[in-house]
Amino acid sequence: MCVIHKAEYMINTTVSKQALLGLWSFQFLTFMRRGVFYSFMYIYLFSLLGNITTTAALGTLTMLMSAVGQNFLWGKISDRYRLRAQLVVVGEVVAGLTYIGVFLVHKFFIDSGSDFSAGLSLIIGLALLEFFWSMSDVGWAALLTDITTLETRGSFVGSINFVMSVGRMTGITMASVLYAEGSGFRQGTIFYLVAAMLMSGAIIMWLVSRSVKSSSASVPQDSREKEKTLLPNEPRVSVYSSLENEQAFLWFLIALTIIVLGVASVNQIFPIFLQLNDGLAANDLEVGFILSAWTLGGMTASLAAGKLADKIGRLVVILAGLLVAAATPVFYGFVPNVGFMALVYGLNGMAFMTLQTAGFALAGDIIPEHRRGRLLSRYNSVMALSWGPAGLLIGGPIADVQTRVLGASARTAYVNAFFVSSSLIVLGTLVFFAKVRRTTVGIAR
DSSP states (O other), X not given: OOEEEHHHHHOOOOOOHHHXXXXXXXXXXXXXXXXXXXXXXXXXXXXXXXXXXXXXXXXXXXXXXXXXXXXXXXXXXXXXXXXXXXXXXXXXXXXXXXXXXXXXXXXXHHHTTOHHHHHHHHHHHXXXXXXXXXHHHHHHHHHHHHTOOTTTHHHHHHHHHHHHHHHHHHHHHHHHHHOGGGHHHHSXXXXXXXXXXXHHHXXXXXXXHHHOOOGGGGSOGGGTTOEEEOOTTSOOOOOOOHHHHHHHHHHHHHHHHHHHHHHHTTXXXXXXXXXXXXXXXXXXXXXXXXXXXXXXXXXXXXXXXXXXXXXXXXXXHXXXXXXXXXXXXXXXXXXXXXXXXXXXXXXXXXXXXXXXXXXXXXXXHHSOXXXXXXXXXXXXHHHGGGGTHHIIIIIHHHHHIIIIISOOOHHHHHHHHHHHHHHHHHHHHHHIIXXXXXXXXTTBO
């Protein structure tokens, strides 16, 4: 029997050109802001703290606070009160004001001559900020799922991710000028610019909220839990019960956790590896070129992956992304020059953005409509593992044990860490196709 939630195909929201422009503008601003703020934040933090482990705590703590906020508060509020764009607006405003507060506290310690305290205030302040800011992440993810259908979700997310990549590249370019050996943070230029971007994003989303209503809000509550047999002219796509959907989503998250940990475990040691004398011995400009290739590869893949996910199915596209993601780290230690490394790392960027685009579309397909806020919070938390914990818990320790305990060279240690990265991705791929592929047949495209 082929059945479908009635609400899913009553949803056919037409996004106006003005609203679409607003969504693209918001995503561009969001990732331009992240590029401006975080491209040099770790370098600045290290200059204040003088300790790599303490510096790396920024990514870990912000990820944990984001996960706590989304899973225990904002996701539930989003579902209970049907809030999407409203959460984004409030989250952006709160974040903008908090950034100014964090800067002023940090500036107080800088003026007092206590650089270490200034660094700690940034870590603690940005972690607390992330707890409240994460309401914006929940609202955004649920809104994108609400306003798309099974047939359009991949392409729409792909276009959004393309804009995201352009914004990140723009932000990184701006940061290279604004940082000015730390004065951009010390004097507040970057903080105030980021706050202005946040307020602008809030205004954009407020305007969007007036023209785009949550598509599920138009569906009566009692109809959300009903199912019906498909009529002859309806799409031949089936879904299981809400419980079966959630079980499929749980396995999806388990597989995705392993995959993201594998992909991101070498992010923090990869730039160091590039500059090793017994490796590529790349200079700063060459390192920047290689890292930029990752973003450019992701930009290229986003649009194609989204369209292919809608045309040939999410699972086929995800498999292609997983194969490339698993293969590329193996080659990091053997490429002969900067040009080839940029090519390989660009392919890795294509693979990651393929997974992010098709993976989000698959998550939207699986998640029951009435639990989007809560379950997308879990999806966001898994993806956030790439912020810092993956490197702090896996890549870094693996490299350190080999060099400090086993006496291996740095090059050997890093190459072995790359092999571990590939192995984890392969393991996650096996879980995905052993459990997720089987349980999602008939649920998603």
